[in-house]
Amino acid sequence: MTTDVNITDHEDNQLPRFDRVQRSFHWVMAAIILLAIVIGFYCWLQTPGTPSRRALLEVHKSLGMSALVLLAFRVAYRLAVGAPGYARPLGRLTHIAAEAAHLVLYVLMLFMPLTGYMFSGAGGYSLRGSVCFNGLGCYPEMTL
């Protein structure tokens, strides 16, 4: 008698997965970015110039710059280690769509903080208040 090879829940740990480091990068960065988006939109609703808006924007900028720094390490690690294969092969188009979606997410993860950093600098706003780490130095001023 033959047995079908079925992928069931208890065999889940046999499935190809991103490793622990990649999963940590993913969830830590997802939390940071989602929080930055919520705070960014909240600030957008506030009257410009109020002390609470300024303070929240400092938090927003710190989160965004942290995401930018983490992204460099994440991309380097991803390029070194690669990604796991799919449990079941995807159709060609689906595979291309999945790869493209991941690429778009990486591009967004780069451009959101980078444009925030550039426009903030262009508007004459400094990063000094929020993102100088004691003893470790500050981000450079970016003026266009």
Ligand code: HEM
């Ligand atoms: C700011 C939010 C997020 C960003 C920027 C993001 C980005 C990404 C990226 C780039 C990948 C490709 C894997 C890699 O190279 O690391 C990925 C995979 C994945 N993400 Fe997210 N993610 C976010 C939030 C979420 C959330 C909220 C969920 C679930 C509720 C989720 C579920 C997944 C899953 C299941 C995969 C694996 C997909 C696969 O293997 O094809 N992500 N994500």
Ligand code: HEM
């Ligand atoms: C993960 C990275 C980031 C995301 C997802 C993000 C997202 C957002 C969102 C959704 C808003 C509200 C919409 C708007 O006002 O247009 C916003 C506003 C803002 N962001 Fe970001 N941001 C990021 C990084 C940064 C960085 C790194 C800086 C500066 C260094 C920055 C500076 C600002 C400023 C100054 C505003 C207020 C604009 C205004 O209302 O006048 N952001 N951001």
